[in-house]
Amino acid sequence: MARHALVVGAGVVGLNAAHELRRRGFDVTVVERDPAGHAATSHGNAGIVVPSHFVPLAAPGVVTQALRWMLDPMSPFYVRPRASLELARWGWGFLRSANAAHVARAAPLLLALNLASRRRYEELVAELGVDVGFTPRGLLLLCHTDRGLEEEARGAAAARGMGLDAVVLDAAEVRALEPGIELDVVGAVHVRDDAHLDPGATMRALRARLDRDGVRFRNGTEVTGLRDHGGVVEVDVVGAEGARVEAADALVLAGGSWSGALARSLGLRLPLQPGKGYALTIERPSQRLRTAAILVEARAAATPLGDRLRIGGTMEIAGFDPRLTPSRIEGIKRAAGRYFPRLPRAELDGAAPWMGFRPVSPDGLPYLGRAPRHPNVIVATGHAMMGFSLGPISGQLVAELVAGERPSVDLTLLAPGRFG
Numbered sequence: 001m002a003r004h005a006l007v008v009g010a011g012v013v014g015l016n017a018a019h020e021l022r023r024r025g026f027d028v029t030v031v032e033r034d035p036a037g038h039a040a041t042s043h044g045n046a047g048i049v050v051p052s053h054f055v056p057l058a059a060p061g062v063v064t065q066a067l068r069w070m071l072d073p074m075s076p077f078y079v080r081p082r083a084s085l086e087l088a089r090w091g092w093g094f095l096r097s098a099n100a101a102h103v104a105r106a107a108p109l110l111l112a113l114n115l116a117s118r119r120r121y122e123e124l125v126a127e128l129g130v131d132v133g134f135t136p137r138g139l140l141l142l143c144h145t146d147r148g149l150e151e152e153a154r155g156a157a158a159a160r161g162m163g164l165d166a167v168v169l170d171a172a173e174v175r176a177l178e179p180g181i182e183l184d185v186v187g188a189v190h191v192r193d194d195a196h197l198d199p200g201a202t203m204r205a206l207r208a209r210l211d212r213d214g215v216r217f218r219n220g221t222e223v224t225g226l227r228d229h230g231g232v233v234e235v236d237v238v239g240a241e242g243a244r245v246e247a248a249d250a251l252v253l254a255g256g257s258w259s260g261a262l263a264r265s266l267g268l269r270l271p272l273q274p275g276k277g278y279a280l281t282i283e284r285p286s287q288r289l290r291t292a293a294i295l296v297e298a299r300a301a302a303t304p305l306g307d308r309l310r311i312g313g314t315m316e317i318a319g320f321d322p323r324l325t326p327s328r329i330e331g332i333k334r335a336a337g338r339y340f341p342r343l344p345r346a347e348l349d350g351a352a353p354w355m356g357f358r359p360v361s362p363d364g365l366p367y368l369g370r371a372p373r374h375p376n377v378i379v380a381t382g383h384a385m386m387g388f389s390l391g392p393i394s395g396q397l398v399a400e401l402v403a404g405e406r407p408s409v410d411l412t413l414l415a416p417g418r419f420g
């Protein structure tokens, strides 16, 4: 009889973990609080697979830049000041990590994880057998200013030093790549290793595949507590049929931004802040982008998703507040207008704003590994801005751990207990 693994959370990390566990013959149950099983953040993000993003969020210069942005209501970053010990500790952890030594340690790991995940995406797309819009056209880092392009050109040199295929393009070369959209840019860096796919379509296809493979889903069911009795994990769940206790041989904690509370029931401190981001998806835009792009100075992303164009960005650290901040959405619209001057404002205004919470750790690295003192609990969260990109490799690493295999990537820097 196959061993039973219980996965908390039907986000991109949870579904990939379920898929990899099922491939290894485990009996798998996914427990998801949302009644529709619809993990919002994993469905509505920008869908970019990012080997180019090897610099962690906590990096030199980020704090100074963030403080400047705090004063601008339309800026892409904001921390809502509030009296919270958890936020203060998280901020302190971020400050301590934002240095060159941390970046030098973390960058090779983030790159290896993202490259492995991109390869795994290609296999997954073939396995799923449906069109999820996988587009291996790379990522354009579009620069509106000379200064922006100079900085990105330095980044491209660093990327080439790490083995990536990154080239600097002038404005004419960018326009030749993107004939369907008017661009107001001085140039771009094109990282050809990146790719994009439609996150909603991918999540739906993966879910359908898991259903076919016999993975059980308990939607509308919340996990409220965990206990590891050395060999058997007991899980308190509350759903439509009331509260009960489930048992599993292994538990995967893939609850995204909400994972911290459950970790506490195991005595594990997992500092996480929900980093709220917004996106606007235009149906049949009159301007057609072909390659996923970062609007560099605006810190926004634009992704072509079939007949649609998704523009998103902003990192608001303001707790689990689902309200949309109009000035931040206005900031995204204005950014789009600057880079894509012929994109009608009415098309942006006609797109309903969406928001999601990114699970952000203080050092910009995911938590991936066994919970200290609870070897049957595998933590897989904290992927912040690159959770969609890292979903497949995270799922694979989780399954390797649960199956007792040697992890294919050294997980030391991702240890869930690294903050004590």
Ligand SMILES: Cc1cc2nc3c(=O)[nH]c(=O)nc-3n(C[C@H](O)[C@H](O)[C@H](O)COP(=O)(O)OP(=O)(O)OC[C@H]3O[C@@H](n4cnc5c(N)ncnc54)[C@H](O)[C@@H]3O)c2cc1C
Pocket (backbone or CB within 6 Å): 008, 009, 010, 011, 012, 013, 014, 031, 032, 033, 034, 038, 039, 040, 041, 042, 043, 044, 045, 046, 047, 048, 049, 050, 221, 222, 223, 224, 254, 255, 256, 257, 258, 259, 262, 275, 276, 277, 278, 279, 301, 312, 313, 355, 356, 357, 358, 359, 380, 381, 382, 383, 384, 385, 386, 387, 388, 389, 390
């Ligand atoms: C605007 C925006 C753009 C982005 N663009 C990109 C991009 O281009 N590329 C990229 O790689 N990443 C991107 N991201 C980040 C990415 O979306 C996230 O990192 C990723 O979706 C996180 O996935 P997850 O599975 O960890 O968490 P989630 O998707 O949040 O899933 C966790 C699930 O766990 C469930 N859950 C939590 N607690 C419990 C519980 N106690 N019991 C039961 N269920 C529970 C939740 O309901 C949720 O459905 C973007 C994010 C935003 C906001």
